[in-house]
Amino acid sequence: MKKQDYITFIKLLKNCYPDATCSLDFETPFQLVVAVMLSAQCTDERVNKTTPTLFARCKTIQDFANIDIRELENLIHPCGFYKNKAKNIKLCAKQILENFGGEVPHTMEELTSLAGVGRKSANVILLEVFGIAEGIAVDTHAKRIANLVGLSKQKEPEKIEQDLIKAFPKEYLKDINHIFVWHGRNTCIARKPKCESCVVKQFCNYYNRQVKS
Secondary structure, three states: OOHHHHHHHHHHHHHHOOOOOOOOOOOOHHHHHHHHHHOOOOOHHHHHHHHHHHHHHOOOHHHHHHOOHHHHHHHHHHHOOHHHHHHHHHHHHHHHHHHOOOOOOOOHHHHOOOOOOOHHHHHHHHHHHHOOOOOOOOOHHHHHHHHHHOOOOOOOHHHHHHHHHHHOOHHHHHHHHHHHHHHHHHOOOOOOOOHHHOOOHHHOHHHHHHHHO
């Protein structure tokens, strides 16, 4: 793909999914931090069904820091890996209170210093809370699409992210993750991609191989 092809590629997907936004429900920065943690190995739909009760119980970061670990585990149990997630949520809340004056930080370095927050999560938080598109949150959808299309041959999310950052102009970074998530859910499905209805199939290595075979 040439430089203009990358721009055409993302514009076609933007036109296909004009309403693509973050799928997690939240009202405060820390609520998003928690929701992103819960979304690991769990669907956003399940997270959104779990968080209303959780957020009603814990209204502030202080509440998350102080809640009994067993109660927190019970509240987030439906999201899986609840013991580790509960531990990280409580520790993260304490870190923000102690190290950042109770405010969710807004740099990659500071966010990734928090328990349970890796680069992918930090990218989501930076974009959704602060409007900062420093990188791309490479989830299962972004990874699958990048590999199938041929945007990256890498398997590790951080290496895929670097390939995508090099490929697409900076002004499009804010759109890529939302669009890839929606495209992955609706068209580029894991087990059986709907290649014939894909708006960017002409750029896709996987589709072109299928046609030739």
